[in-house]
Amino acid sequence: MANKTVQSVRGFVDLLPEDAWKWQFLEATAREVFQLYGFEEIRTPLLEKTDLFSRSVGEATDIVGKEMYTFTDRSGDSLSLRPEGTAPVVRAYLEHGFAKSHPESSFYYLAPMFRHERPQHGRLRQFHQIGAELFGIPGPEADAEIISLQADLLSRMGLKDFSLAINSLGCRACQPEYHRRLVGFLEPLAPKLCPNCQKRVRGNPLRVLDCKEAECRALLRSQSVPRISDSLCPACSEHFSELQAILKTMGLEFTLDPFLVRGLDYYTRTAFEIYPGKSGSQSRTDAISAGGRYDELISDLGGPALPAVGFALGMERILLQLPEIPPPAKKPAVALLAMGVSARRLVQKLARELRENGFPARADLKGGSFKAQIHRADRAGAGLVLILGEDEIRDQTVMVKDLKKSEQEKIPAKDLVAYLRNKLS
Ligand SMILES: [Zn+2]
Ligand SMILES: [Zn+2]
Known part of the structure; x- marks a missing residue:
């Protein structure tokens, strides 16, 4: 089992x-x-x-x-x-x-x-x-x-x-004078109060006044209960x-x-x-x-x-x-995908650099096929996907894919932060 x-x-x-x-x-x-x-x-x-x-x-x-x-x-x-x-x-x-x-x-x-x-x-x-x-x-x-x-x-x-x-x-x-008046008023009513209130009459008479039980509420409102304002x-x-x-x-x-x-x-x-x-x-x-x-x-x-x-x-x-509270506006997230083993580590390093510059960045930690990684990036709500593969590592570039517009372009790695700042602002 x-x-x-x-x-x-x-x-x-x-x-x-x-x-x-x-x-x-x-x-x-x-x-x-x-x-x-x-x-x-x-x-x-x-x-x-x-x-x-x-x-x-x-x-x-x-x-x-x-x-x-x-x-x-x-x-x-x-x-x-x-x-x-x-x-x-x-x-x-x-x-x-x-x-x-x-x-x-x-x-x-x-x-x-x-x-x-x-x-x-x-x-x-x-x-x-x-x-x-x-x-x-x-x-x-x-x-x-x-x-x-x-x-x-x-x-x-x-x-x-x-x-x-x-x-x-x-x-x-x-308060003591009011308590005396209240207890004096409640005692004869005690048998008709709920079991809790029967105990409260002497110990905590004020609480009888705000008892939630219907029988107590009705009974007290029909009687001329002593009011604290008079005491x-x-x-x-x-x-x-x-x-x-x-x-x-x-x-x-x-x-x-x-x-x-x-x-x-x-x-x-x-x-x-x-x-x-x-x-x-x-x-x-x-x-x-x-x-x-x-x-x-x-x-x-x-x-x-x-x-x-x-x-x-x-x-x-x-x-x-409260009425529906509108959810906070999501910052456009950048997703990073790695194609190939050597790109994996570089992608996590790049994600750190982007976060240091204030971009919410999501590195794909699971790997696998390009299709699977793109699918996860899309589901996470990423507007832009940065792709790092063997070619990009060799050229010191990053492939930037705009998922909404289905456009992509190669950006020199050193210009990436400036590029994103412009693109995401
Ligand atoms: Zn007083
Ligand atoms: Zn009660």
């Missing part, structure tokens, strides 16, 4: 050349926009200590409770593949002393994340995010900057219609209304969504989500970009009391929403 081939892991997919250039387009667009906003790239490792996420994202969240790839390594340490990008960036910000040297830093990342969720359309276990974190600015100006950045990213990527929803989740001063302290309330005023001035449209909470414990005050389509047409599961303010996370992770706000955009999700 032949050996079975090894398959990729469920929820982890290959990115093939036919799609890779779309990702390059998203990445290049993102880098461009981040540069316009003055954000700098940061790359953190895939693996972190598990503690980092239990102390930040929160023990009671689905992400930490059920979805992380956590294992004990050979030294006995509990490690996790990062399920999100914010906590690692905050760790790096503290570890490298930015909190002291440059508290007002802004970073971006393009990175894979890992969550053991049920794989479905646009949702993988290794997925990719474009994200940014803006540290050290307490005012709503920072929230508006992050929101504006996302809107520009999505427009430049080619997404025509999208809508922004915002909410305020309050701060550590006003905000004066400082949170002012922050939220000032943010709205700034967004209006900047021309960024938004809707207020009192059910918008995020699946992570660290958010305070502003939370936002961006959905594809015009406002009103979306369902909550569709968010392609989301984030918020997390003013307590830096101190929760052992740093000074510094505010921050950030977002992450799902690359798989945005790709599902």
